[in-house]
Amino acid sequence: MEWWNEREQKDKTEIIQKCKIMSNEQFEVWLLNECKWKNEITKDDITSIRFSIDSYLKFIKTNLENKEEEWTACVIIDEIKKVIKMKELSFEELLRQTYHCLESKAFQKINNENLKLQLVDMRNNIIESDEDVMKEFESNEPTFKIIWISFQQSIILGKTKTIKNALVILIAISEYNDNDKWKNLKNVKEKDSKNFKQLFELELNYEM
Known part of the structure; x- marks a missing residue:
């Protein structure tokens, strides 16, 4: 329905809310006599408006179901903060997205200096499990850091x-x-x- 498609999102939200809490009769009365578009709507438009609302709600529901949930975090790489989006809260996914952030010079550094990547939180606690990742996401702004460790040297942060x-x-x-x-x-x-x-x-x- 053209009239429905011309409505702004805030107007659609208001109409949908009224439709949900009112009976069919009450909703019809509101559209024809009370809403700010009452002079634009006739009784013949009511069925089309209801159909448009149902179609719109089904479309939104389908999109929400198909959309994968994402978690956002920050990763600090050589003092540069980058934003990553994770599809699941797991150490494997964190590591995967972190590697995607690396530039070619970082991989050259890894190869030339025989280094490996280690993830830690802002308190320098090593991140090495799904539980560690989930714990960091309990904060308002989950943030991780990359440190570079030589394969010839096993470093345990904060522990001696x-x-x-x-x-x-x-x-x-x-x-x-x-x-x-x-x-x-x-x-x-x-x-x-x-x-x-x-x-x-x-x-x-x-x-x-």
Whole structure:
């Protein structure tokens, strides 16, 4: 119906609301005698208006059912904030959309420097599960950050493990000459102790 199609959205909303809460008779009286378009409408138009309303509501319902729900979040990549839209609240979807944000120079950086991407929240808590993602979406503005981690170095953000006698575990069976510097490890050479110290500090993130 041409008259219906010419109405603005706010007018359509008002008409639909009246149609929903009124009986057929009341709605007809409102259209013919009370609404602001009463001088444009005749009794013969009522059926067409009802049909237009029903068709419009079915169209809206179909669109809503077919439209996939989306969740919006922000991802900070090298201090640049980008907006992503996720089709589901999962870690896999977050990772997928984050990779879509990366520019070619980011992939070059990954390849050239042998890096991997790590997602964290704004408190530097590692994001690695669906539960982590859902928890962040409880905030008004879910925001994630990308940090770059070397494959040769395992970094645990905000956590430090301390181990005592770590060197003993790996090298107590070594058979080297005495070294006065390491009196508790008589058979360890200085170069070996440095190697093991580096292993635990850099690779395993232990304090020595």
